[in-house]
Every structure is written in C-alpha cells, then in structure tokens.
Amino acid sequence: MNEKTLLEAVVLAGELMLVSGAEIYRVEDTMNHMLKRSEYEQTETIVYGTGIFVTLSDPNKEPLTRVKRVAARCTSINRICLVNDVSRHFCEGKITVEEALRQLQEIQSPKATQYDWLTQGLGYVGVSAFFAPMFGGSLGDFLAAAAVGVCLAVAAWIGKALKFNDFCFNAFGAFVLAFSAMTICHSYPGLNSDTIIVSAVMPLVPGVTFTTAIRDTLNGDYAAGSARILEAIVVGLAVAFGVGAGLLLARSMEGGLL
Amino acid sequence: MIIQVFSAVWAIAMFSILTETPKKFLPYAAFSGGFAWWAYLVINNLTHSTLQAAFFSILAVAFLSHILARIMKAPVTVFLIAGILPSVPGAGIYRTVYYLIQGDQALSTHYLISTLHTAGAIALAIFITDSVVNLVHLYHEGSHARRN
Numbered sequence: 001m002n003e004k005t006l007l008e009a010v011v012l013a014g015e016l017m018l019v020s021g022a023e024i025y026r027v028e029d030t031m032n033h034m035l036k037r038s039e040y041e042q043t044e045t046i047v048y049g050t051g052i053f054v055t056l057s058d059p060n061k062e063p064l065t066r067v068k069r070v071a072a073r074c075t076s077i078n079r080i081c082l083v084n085d086v087s088r089h090f091c092e093g094k095i096t097v098e099e100a101l102r103q104l105q106e107i108q109s110p111k112a113t114q115y116d117w118l119t120q121g122l123g124y125v126g127v128s129a130f131f132a133p134m135f136g137g138s139l140g141d142f143l144a145a146a147a148v149g150v151c152l153a154v155a156a157w158i159g160k161a162l163k164f165n166d167f168c169f170n171a172f173g174a175f176v177l178a179f180s181a182m183t184i185c186h187s188y189p190g191l192n193s194d195t196i197i198v199s200a201v202m203p204l205v206p207g208v209t210f211t212t213a214i215r216d217t218l219n220g221d222y223a224a225g226s227a228r229i230l231e232a233i234v235v236g237l238a239v240a241f242g243v244g245a246g247l248l249l250a251r252s253m254e255g256g257l258l
Numbered sequence: 259m260i261i262q263v264f265s266a267v268w269a270i271a272m273f274s275i276l277t278e279t280p281k282k283f284l285p286y287a288a289f290s291g292g293f294a295w296w297a298y299l300v301i302n303n304l305t306h307s308t309l310q311a312a313f314f315s316i317l318a319v320a321f322l323s324h325i326l327a328r329i330m331k332a333p334v335t336v337f338l339i340a341g342i343l344p345s346v347p348g349a350g351i352y353r354t355v356y357y358l359i360q361g362d363q364a365l366s367t368h369y370l371i372s373t374l375h376t377a378g379a380i381a382l383a384i385f386i387t388d389s390v391v392n393l394v395h396l397y398h399e400g401s402h403a404r405r406n
Contacts, residue, residue, distance in 0.1 A: 021277075022335065076278040077336050084333050115275050126272025133265040134295070134344065198349045202269075203276055207348030208339055210373070214381035232351060240355035 001097055009101040010034045011066045014052045016083050021075040024221040030087050049227030078114055082107045124203055125149035131199035141195050144184050148200045151180040167238045170204050174242025182250030204239050206232040266295035266344050273343055287340035294319040295344040312345045313379040320387035347376040
C-alpha cells in the first residue's frame with residue numbers, strides 16, 4: 001500500500017468531518033480506524049478545533065507527518081455520513097486507498113451539496129415559522145415569522161453570493177431579520193416582536209455548537225472544547241450585534257419614514 | 259401540545275435541510291426532533307423544571323438515536339443533532355449577548371446561567387448515553403467495535 005496516499009486520504013477524511021461539525025472523538029476515531037491498515041508500527045493523530053496532525057512512525061522506515069490547518073466550518077451531516085461510508089468500506093477492504101482518496105475528493109467538491117438554493121431558502125422560512133408556535137406564539141406570529149424568514153433567506157443568498165465571512169454573514173442576516181420583524185410589527189400591532197425575532201434567529205444561533213463544545217470537553221478534548229465555546233460566543237456576538245443594529249434603525253425610523 | 263409537537267416536527271425537518279441531512283434520513287430526523295420536544299413537554303408538565311425536562315428528554319432521544327443509527331447504519335449524529343435541536347439553548351446564547359450589548363448586566367447573567375445549565379444538562383445526558391453504549395460494546399463485541 002502507498003503510505004503517502006493513505007496519509008493524504010486520512011487527513012482529507014479528518015478535515016472533511018471536522019469542517020462538517022463532527023465531534024472531535026469521532027474525527028480521531030475515523031482517522032485511527034483508517035490508519036490501522038497502514039504498515040507502520042505506530043500511528044498518532046491529534047485533532048484540534050482548528051487543525052489536524054498525523055504522524056506515522058516505524059523504526060525501519062522514514063517517518064511521515066502531515067499537518068493541516070482547518071479554517072472553513074459549517075454543519076453538513078451529509079458529508080459526515082459520506083465520509084463515514086468511505087472509511088467503513090476502506091477499513092473492510094472493499095476499496096483500495098486510491099479509490100478512497102478519489103471518493104473523498106468527490107465529497108470535498110462543492111457540487112456535493114444536495115439541496116438547491118430554493119430548498120435552502122424554504123428551510124430558512126420553515127425554521128423561523130415553525131419555531132414561533134414552540135415559543136408560545138400565536139397564528140399571527142407564525143405568519144409574521146414566516147415573512148421574516150423570507151427576508152432572512154434573501155439575506156442568506158446575498159451573503160453567500162457576496163462571499164461574506166462568518167461574522168458578517170450572521171450579523172447581516174440578523175440585521176435584516178430584526179429590521180423586517182420590527183417593520184411588520186409596526187404595521188400590524190398585536191404581534192409579539194420578541195417571539196418573532198427569537199424564532200427567526202434560530203437558524204443562525206450556535207446552540208448545537210455550544211452543546212457539542214461541552215460534549216467535547218466532557219470527552220477530555222479540552223483544547224477543542226474551549227475553541228468551540230469561543231466559536232459559539234463569537235457567532236452569538238455577531239447575531240446579537242446584527243439584531244441590535246436592526247432594532248436601532250427600526251426605532252430611529254419610527255415616526256419618520258415608517 | 260399537539261400543535262407544539264407538530265410544529266417541532268416541521269421545524270426540525272426544515273432545520274435538517276439547513277444542516278444538509280441526507281434526504282433518506284429526513285423523516286427520521288424530524289421524528290427524532292418531534293419525539294424530543296414531546297418528551298420535553300411531558301416531563302416539564304410533571305416536574306415543572308426545564309432543566310430536568312431537558313436532561314431526561316435528551317437521555318431518551320440519545321438512546322433512540324443509537325437504536326435508529328444501528329437500524330439505518332448511519333452515524334448517531336444524524337438523529338442526535340435533530341433530537342437536541344428543539345431544546346438546545348440557541349435563543350439563550352443570543353439573549354445573553356444581546357443584553358450584554360444593551361448594558362443590562364442582570365438579565366445577561368440570568369440568561370448566561372440558564373444557557374449553561376441547559377447546555378450542560380443536554381451534554382451530560384448525551385455523554386452518559388454514549389458511555390453506557392460504549393460499555394455495552396466493550397463487553398459484547400470486544401474493544402475493536404467501531405464507535406457509531
């Protein structure tokens with residue numbers, strides 16, 4: 001087996017899982033399982049929230065090491081599933097290391113997303129609409145949250161098209177949703193603006209990241225855990241900043257333009 | 259309650275689109291989320307404690323996720339994330355930072371503590387389930403078993 005190709009495939013598998021939001025122990029576990037097919041005596045993997053280190057060592061061979069900096073991040077369960085399948089097939093000996101690497105590169109390509117922009121927009125609208133009743137909203141709140149969700153979906157498309165970074169993307173989305181929520185509540189009194197805003201920010205806020213961070217910490221991955229807690233705080237900051245700016249603008253326009 | 263659970267199922271189905279859940283698992287993910295919110299509401303009615311409701315409902319949904327993962331041959335994460343989404347403290351994090359920016363320290367601290375409580379309860383419930391499942395693996399299949 002070509003150990004260099006194996007190392008390449010292992011690092012790529014780890015990177016794909018890490019950027020897709022998998023827990024650290026799962027990333028390390030998957031990589032270690034794939035490395036069991038190596039002929040080297042000792043293999044070691046370290047995964048942090050922002051980087052991956054893999055070393056293969058053997059008394060009789062040159063050691064091999066790869067370091068990978070991981071920056072981009074999003075939740076993609078589909079990728080976690082696909083990488084899991086590739087690693088499973090590879091460990092069972094069903095596919096060669098070259099085939100595994102090729103399949104992983106296919107997963108990495110942006111074409112692998114399975115929902116088009118329209119379905120994703122529907123996702124934003126649905127999440128903000130259906131969270132409103134769960135927070136005790138009325139039928140009116142439900143409809144208003146759906147309308148705000150449409151604005152959020154448009155903001156998300158713009159953000160993606162202009163290639164905003166994470167902070168700007170979240171802050172911009174939050175700004176648009178807060179402003180549109182206040183505008184709607186101003187035109188239709190009787191709606192609960194707090195419920196509408198809280199349900200509309202649900203697609204943006206990092207609840208799962210925060211919980212995963214505590215799970216990583218409980219699992220003993222302290223470095224990754226604290227990195228993820230900080231990530232959650234920064235995302236929360238971006239969202240709160242955007243909502244604050246949106247509310248401020250809406251209030252200052254009251255009595256004037258609106 | 260029916261309206262709440264119904265909205266939870268649809269909210270999680272829509273959220274699963276945003277988290278790129280594979281199409282074939284969408285109904286199961288939505289079911290997992292709806293079940294979690296139903297359990298949360300029932301336990302909250304019995305105990306009047308959101309903390310206990312979060313802990314026990316996630317304990318149940320984590321076991322359900324392990325069972326579903328076994329049947330479907332998929333990673334546990336698929337069903338677990340969907341299951342924790344309704345009770346995860348996303349709004350709490352937003353409110354903590356929002357009131358911090360607004361300069362209202364008392365409300366900010368209040369939401370920070372409740373966020374930490376809820377996230378801690380959820381994480382602990384998942385951790386306990388994972389540990390138990392790993393022990394079962396260890397005794398029944400040897401230590402080579404793959405963690406799902």
